[in-house]
Amino acid sequence: MSFTRWRTAVVFMCFWLGVCTSAQARTPTDTLVIAWSIDDMLTLDPAESFEFSAGEILGNSYQPLVGFDLNDVSKVFGVVAQSWSVSSDGKTFSFTIRPGLEFASGNPITAADAVYSLTRAVKLDKSPAFILTQFGLTPQNVDEKVRQTGEMTFEFETDKPHSPQLLLYCLTANVASVVDKKLVSSHERNSDLGYNWLKTNYAGSGPFKIRDWRANEVVVLERNENYQGPQTTLARVIYRHMPESSTQRLLLEKGDIDIARNLTADQIQAIKENADVSVQQGVKGAIYYLGLNQKNPYLAKPQVRQAIKHLIDYTVIADTLMKGKVSVHQAFLPKGMFGALELTPFSLDVEKAKTLLAEAGLADGFTVTMDTRNTAEATGIAQAIQKTMAMAGITVELIPGDGQQTLTKYRARRHDIYIGRWGPDYQDPHTNAETFARNPDNADNADSKTLAWRNAWEIPEMTAATDAAVLELDSQRREQMYLDLQEKQQQSSPFVIMFQEIEVIGTRSNVKGFVIGPSFSTNSFQSVTK
Amino acid sequence: MIWFRPCRWLLPLTRLVSNLAVTLLGLLLVTFLIGRVVPSDPVLAAVGDRASQSTYDKAFIELGLDKPIYEQFWIYIKTVASGDFGTSILTKKEIVDDIIRVFPATLELATVSILIGTLLGVPAGVLAAVKQGKLIDQVVRVIGLIGYSVPIFWLCLLGLLLFYAKLDWVAGPGRIDISFEYAVNPMTGLLLVDSAMQGQWDAFKNAFSHLILPASLLGYFSMAYISRMTRSFMLNELSQEYVTTARVKGVPEWRVIWCHALRNAAVPLVTVIALSYASLLEGSVLTETVFSWPGLGQYLTNSLQNSDMNAVLGATLLIGAIFIGLNQLSDALYSSLDPRVRKRL
Numbered sequence: 059m060s061f062t063r064w065r066t067a068v069v070f071m072c073f074w075l076g077v078c079t080s081a082q083a084r085t086p087t088d089t090l091v092i093a094w095s096i097d098d099m100l101t102l103d104p105a106e107s108f109e110f111s112a113g114e115i116l117g118n119s120y121q122p123l124v125g126f127d128l129n130d131v132s133k134v135f136g137v138v139a140q141s142w143s144v145s146s147d148g149k150t151f152s153f154t155i156r157p158g159l160e161f162a163s164g165n166p167i168t169a170a171d172a173v174y175s176l177t178r179a180v181k182l183d184k185s186p187a188f189i190l191t192q193f194g195l196t197p198q199n200v201d202e203k204v205r206q207t208g209e210m211t212f213e214f215e216t217d218k219p220h221s222p223q224l225l226l227y228c229l230t231a232n233v234a235s236v237v238d239k240k241l242v243s244s245h246e247r248n249s250d251l252g253y254n255w256l257k258t259n260y261a262g263s264g265p266f267k268i269r270d271w272r273a274n275e276v277v278v279l280e281r282n283e284n285y286q287g288p289q290t291t292l293a294r295v296i297y298r299h300m301p302e303s304s305t306q307r308l309l310l311e312k313g314d315i316d317i318a319r320n321l322t323a324d325q326i327q328a329i330k331e332n333a334d335v336s337v338q339q340g341v342k343g344a345i346y347y348l349g350l351n352q353k354n355p356y357l358a359k360p361q362v363r364q365a366i367k368h369l370i371d372y373t374v375i376a377d378t379l380m381k382g383k384v385s386v387h388q389a390f391l392p393k394g395m396f397g398a399l400e401l402t403p404f405s406l407d408v409e410k411a412k413t414l415l416a417e418a419g420l421a422d423g424f425t426v427t428m429d430t431r432n433t434a435e436a437t438g439i440a441q442a443i444q445k446t447m448a449m450a451g452i453t454v455e456l457i458p459g460d461g462q463q464t465l466t467k468y469r470a471r472r473h474d475i476y477i478g479r480w481g482p483d484y485q486d487p488h489t490n491a492e493t494f495a496r497n498p499d500n501a502d503n504a505d506s507k508t509l510a511w512r513n514a515w516e517i518p519e520m521t522a523a524t525d526a527a528v529l530e531l532d533s534q535r536r537e538q539m540y541l542d543l544q545e546k547q548q549q550s551s552p553f554v555i556m557f558q559e560i561e562v563i564g565t566r567s568n569v570k571g572f573v574i575g576p577s578f579s580t581n582s583f584q585s586v587t588k
Numbered sequence: 589m590i591w592f593r594p595c596r597w598l599l600p601l602t603r604l605v606s607n608l609a610v611t612l613l614g615l616l617l618v619t620f621l622i623g624r625v626v627p628s629d630p631v632l633a634a635v636g637d638r639a640s641q642s643t644y645d646k647a648f649i650e651l652g653l654d655k656p657i658y659e660q661f662w663i664y665i666k667t668v669a670s671g672d673f674g675t676s677i678l679t680k681k682e683i684v685d686d687i688i689r690v691f692p693a694t695l696e697l698a699t700v701s702i703l704i705g706t707l708l709g710v711p712a713g714v715l716a717a718v719k720q721g722k723l724i725d726q727v728v729r730v731i732g733l734i735g736y737s738v739p740i741f742w743l744c745l746l747g748l749l750l751f752y753a754k755l756d757w758v759a760g761p762g763r764i765d766i767s768f769e770y771a772v773n774p775m776t777g778l779l780l781v782d783s784a785m786q787g788q789w790d791a792f793k794n795a796f797s798h799l800i801l802p803a804s805l806l807g808y809f810s811m812a813y814i815s816r817m818t819r820s821f822m823l824n825e826l827s828q829e830y831v832t833t834a835r836v837k838g839v840p841e842w843r844v845i846w847c848h849a850l851r852n853a854a855v856p857l858v859t860v861i862a863l864s865y866a867s868l869l870e871g872s873v874l875t876e877t878v879f880s881w882p883g884l885g886q887y888l889t890n891s892l893q894n895s896d897m898n899a900v901l902g903a904t905l906l907i908g909a910i911f912i913g914l915n916q917l918s919d920a921l922y923s924s925l926d927p928r929v930r931k932r933l
Contacts, residue, residue, distance in 0.1 A: 091766060097890050101680055108636050183646065185639040257680045272689065273679040274890060275882040276769070296766055300880045304745055305761050308753050314760050460893050462628040465637060469629070483638055505641040 084313045087588050088293040090569070093300040093309060094319035097274050101257040104175075104235040106184035110481075110578040113232055115277055115297065117579035120235035120262035123153065123172060124226050126485055128575050131396055132533075134226045138167060138236045138263070142226075148219030148531060155210040161238040162260070162267040162282045169212040174239040176204045176214070178251050186233040189484055193217060193225065221530055223396070227486035232579050237261045265290055265584045274299050290584050310335055310564050316588065317572065318564040322434060323381035329564050336567050339382070340574025343392045344481035344559040346384060346439065348428075350552035352514040354474050356426065357552065361418035365411040367404045367554050369447045374406075376557060379438050384557035389544040390494040392558050394576050397487045397540030403548065411450045423451020428475040429464045430456050439556075440477050468512055471502070479559070480509065482577065487540045488528050495547050496524040513552045520547065608912055613665075615908045616901060620661050623897040630895035634677045651677075664901070673905075674898035678891060683902035686887065691906065692777025693763060694876075694883035697803055698868035704807025705814055706861055710850075712811070713818020717826060718845055728815055735812030740805065744878040747805050759797040761880040768794050802879045806872055810864045817860045821853035828852075855926050862918040866911045 085091045096111040104116050124142075127133035136142070140156040159167040180190050180200040194217025195203055203215045216225065228234065238261035245255035252261075260268040265287060266279040277297040281290055298315065300306050306318035307325045311332055321329070329335045350357040350366065357363065372386045389399035415421060430440040437458065444454040454475070459467070468476045482489045497510035497517055504511055523543055530536040548555070561574050561581075571585040635647045652660055667674060673683035716728040752760045759765065763779055764772070768791040772783045780799070783792040825831065826849050834844045871885025884903060891899035 086767070089766065100678060108638060183640075183643050185636045185643060187643060188638070188640040191640065272882070273681070273686075274886060278769075296769075298762065298766075298880065299882070300761065301877050301886070302880070305748065305878055305880060308748055309760050312753055312760065460628070462632055462893065462895055463626075465632060466627060466629040469632075469637075507641070 085316055085588075088291070090292050090295045090317070090583055090586055090588065091315045092295065092297050092317045092319060092583075093306045093315045094297055095301045096277065096297055096299045097301065099271075099273065099277075102260060102268060102271055103184075103253065103256040104232045104237060104262075105179035105182045106186070106253075106257065107232060108185040111297070113577065113579040114581045115268065115279065116232045116235065116262075117264075118295075118582060118584060119260065119264040119266045119268050119279060119282075120232065120237070121264050122231070122235050123229045126227070126230055128573070128580060131394060131485060131576075134223075134230070138172065139229075144222050148222070149216050151214045151216075151222070151225060152207070153212055153214065155212075157210060159263060159286055160284045161241065161263045162284050163238055163241050164284060165238055165240045167236060167263060169206045169208065169210050171236050171239045173204055173206045173212050174242075175237045176234060177201060178237070178242075179233050180204075182251060182253055186231065186483070189228050189231050189233050193220065193228075218529060219531065220528055221533070221536055223533055223536070224486045224488055224528060228484050231484040236263065238263070266295060269294075288585075291587050292583070295583055307564070310566065313566060316566050316569050321562065321564050323379075323383050326383075326562055326564065327381060334567055335564055337562060338565055338572060338574065339560050339562045341385070341392075341394055341576065342481070342559040342561045342574075343395065343576040344479055345387060345390070345392055345555055346477070346479050346557040346559070348443070348554040348556070349468070349473070349476040349478055349509060349513045350554070351471060351473050351475070351512075352516075352552055353471060354426065356420065356424045357474065359418045359420075360550070361414040362420065363552050363554075364549075365414035365418070365450065366447070366452070368407040368411040368414070369450055369452065370404070370443055370554065370556060371406040371446050372402070372404070372556060375439055375442050379442055380435070380557070383435070383560055383562055385560060386556070387558035388555050389548055390490045390553070390555055391487050391540060391544060392482065392490075392576070395482065395485065395487055395490075397537045397544075399541050399544040399548070401545065401548070404554075406446060408446075408449045415450055415452075421451075423453065425453040425455065426474040427455045427457050428477060429467055429473045430458050430477050431461050431464050432458045433461075436477050436479075443477075469507055471512055471514055476512075478509075481559075485576070488524075491524045491527060491540065491543060494551070494553060495543055496521045509553070510551075515552050604916065608909070611912055612905060612908050615904055616665070616668075617661070619901055619904045620664065620897070621657075623895070623900060624657055624660075626895065628895045630677065630897060633894040633896060668901075668905075673902045676891070676899040677896040678894055678899065683898055686899065687884075687902060687906060688777065690882055690884050690887045693881055694869060694871045694885065696778045696780060697799065697806065697872075697875075697881060697883060698865060700799060700803035701806035701868055702810060702861065702865045704804055705810030705864065708807070709811035709814030710818050710857070713815040714822055714845060714850060716815065716819045717822030720823065725819075728819070732812040732815050735808045736816075739874075740809055740872065741874040741878060743808075744802065744805055744875055747801055748878065751801055758801045759794060761798075761878070763798055763881065764791065764795045765798075802875050802881060806868060806875055810868065813864060814857075814860060818853065818857060821856055822849060825849040825853045851925075855922060858918045858921045858925065859915075862914040863911075866907075866914045869910050870907050 094111060098109040099112045100109060101107050102112065104120055107113065107116055121138050123137060123139040124134055125137045127135065136156065138156060138159060139153045142151055142153045144151055155167060155169050155172060161167060176190060177200045179187055180195045181197045183197060204212065206212045241261045242252035242256055245252045247254060258271060263285065265282055265285045267282045268277065269280050270278040276299065279295040281293050303320045303322050303325060306320055307329060309315045310318040311329065326337055330337060350363055352358045376384050376386050386402055387393060388402045388404055391398040393400060415423065428440055430436050440456050444456060447454050467473055493508045494510060496508055497515060498506055498521055500511060500514060500516045510517060527536055527539040527543065530539060565572060568588050570587050573582040575581050630651060631644055631648050631653065634651065635643055648654060652663060675681065676683055676686055679686055712728045716725045719725050751757045772779060772788055772791050773786060775782050775785065779795040780792060783795055831844060831849055834848050871883045871888060873885035873889050875881065876883045876885045888900065888903045
């Protein structure tokens with residue numbers, strides 16, 4: 059029997075052997091091949107793109123007006139903008155464009171391009187437009203508020219004297235990237251501002267230009283010879299869509315790809331033994347949290363919220379389960395962001411939790427459900443939490459669902475507990491404060507669906523404090539305001555903030571210089587050498 | 589008589605067209621309703637979680653979700669009838685363009701798979717039937733059983749590990765090496781055909797080396813089914829009187845098996861092979877995922893997960909049309925294989 063199976067296998071193998079080439083081509087030295095699950099990618103238009111993968115690709119192919127130092131985020135420097143000043147009333151920002159810059163197309167970069175890019179994003183009003191419209195811009199008034207004042211100068215007028223930090227950080231986001239006005243305008247159809255063209259094409263000035271994108275298959279970038287910064291040694295960078303992490307590991311170890319982006323914690327442990335491969339990591343801005351819906355009478359009790367914060371084994375999940383893909387973090391601003399609080403007051407303490415539950419009149423515990431996205435990470439963390447919660451008598455029933463399903467339910471406030479992951483939209487602390495500590499209207503049909511609203515947490519005082527921090531012009535005082543806000547929020551909120559994400563990638567050992575930034579748009583392969 | 593002729597053809601043709609229309613309409617209706625019942629918000633897929641309320645509302649109206657379901661369905665049917673399948677939320681492209689891009693990958697994979705499955709499955713089934721109860725019958729059965737019961741996902745990973753990672757006999761996941769990525773000018777979208785037509789034999793070899801492993805694994809999977817069915821059809825034929833007659837007449841045994849019995853077993857077998865081919869053409873999601881094969885299965889699953897209903901409906905229509913088309917084809921083959929059917933027509 060086994061002999062026959064063996065013989066069949068040999069027949070199969072000879073069949074293959076006869077027809078296939080045996081030597082495989084590995085990646086060329088001037089080409090970086092990255093395997094990543096890029097099925098989230100919707101568009102290449104900076105005015106619309108808001109996904110991780112596209113964020114990274116646009117971050118390497120477009121240039122913003124200003125950028126920030128990855129090692130010291132408080133340092134903001136000009137990229138396309140050379141300098142700027144703020145008027146005495148704090149509402150008008152005047153920018154001067156750096157002279158001598160060119161787009162990949164060869165067109166010179168002027169103030170007209172910067173104004174066009176900002177007004178275009180506001181007029182199109184796609185997902186990331188709120189980053190700009192929060193300064194009081196609307197499609198109707200934007201032409202008046204963002205105005206060109208000279209060949210290389212323009213002004214940006216806001217509705218209130220916001221902290222200058224907030225505006226500058228917002229301008230580092232991809233939505234404020236400078237696009238080639240002449241090129242985009244030439245592809246305008248029915249006054250669509252080039253929207254239908256730019257979603258699959260490129261009009262930027264970054265170190266790389268996008269040559270081709272085939273959805274769920276491949277993205278190809280090439281060196282931009284017109285880029286004025288230091289030229290990269292890579293001639294091209296190829297992203298290959300690879301949804302299966304085991305496949306990524308095989309190809310990485312084999313040398314058919316240079317970087318694998320979706321390796322699981324176990325696979326990372328396993329490849330550490332291979333000398334041809336190395337592991338690189340960097341702290342990301344995303345945080346993992348539990349949202350406790352205040353519409354649930356049990357979870358609305360302050361003691362219960364406090365008890366749950368003591369019923370999670372933070373260190374075991376971070377070290378044993380996630381194996382270094384997250385670190386323990388318990389405040390709403392991620393480490394590395396301006397004003398982040400690094401205090402971690404909670405740890406697993408079943409006795410304390412039991413006392414708190416008894417105080418709430420729930421000594422025998424209760425039953426709640428937890429909506430869990432069916433990814434390995436979320437499911438693993440949820441199961442670990444289920445186990446420790448049971449120690450104090452809280453029965454957690456997990457409801458697995460795909461991302462869209464759980465999110466739809468969360469946004470309709472029909473969950474009990476939601477296990478979520480939140481990444482900041484831009485580099486300013488307001489992005490997270492706005493969602494974790496602000497809820498201007500707790501009604502079911504409210505316009506603003508912040509995370510505080512989704513968990514029906516009514517906080518008029520904290521909302522006022524969050525709004526005040528945005529308008530604080532002095533940066534030291536502003537930092538203190540955020541620290542106070544986080545400490546207060548940490549204790550009283552229905553959010554159990556647990557971890558901060560760490561991005562871990564596997565690279566071939568000869569690949570050097572890949573930079574992992576706090577967001578995907580700050581990940582850079584500009585200085586990679588092989 | 590001359591006037592009678594067109595009617596003879598018109599009737600089956602009208603029947604075919606009305607069959608096609610009713611089946612596809614039913615398929616669309618069911619898919620549409622399921623898509624609307626699923627508790628997942630399609631606007632979220634279009635604008636993401638962070639969009640402002642005004643952006644969300646705009647997209648809600650653009651997608652036509654403010655209208656009642658029956659009106660949405662009516663509008664959809666009307667636009668489809670005019671040849672417009674709409675735009676995908678995810679890729680922002682016309683559904684037709686998307687399908688033209690992903691379907692050739694699946695078509696190429698499925699065609700090679702069904703060839704492997706048939707070429708191995710039919711002889712194995714015949715052999716098993718002839719040697720019924722003997723060792724060879726048991727072996728074919730066990731091999732078939734393994735092929736049918738082992739999860740294809742696991743088999744794919746194991747195949748990659750062995751033939752790609754350890755032995756280096758075949759190329760890894762993906763359709764072609766990056767060095768050939770832009771060498772072949774896409775004409776049909778089928779890499780083997782395109783590279784052969786352009787005389788790029790290096791690219792042809794490379795594409796074949798990428799294709800052969802997933803195709804063999806899927807082929808093994810359909811072989812398991814085809815060999816089982818062949819065996820049972822053959823057993824049925826071998827017990828018929830005409831077989832005994834042939835043997836008594838002194839016809840050599842191989843002729844009895846391969847020419848007399850198999851010829852008759854081929855009639856129902858055509859349907860089995862056609863349906864196996866159709867289900868391969870749906871796209872095998874798991875195989876496509878493991879092999880990073882940008883085919884219909886991945887496209888459909890990804891669209892489903894993102895509530896991209898235009899894409900789901902477009903792909904469903906295509907799959908429905910394939911099933912109907914292959915069914916018609918096997919009916920046509922019936923008539924050429926079976927003189928009795930021919931006469932009836």
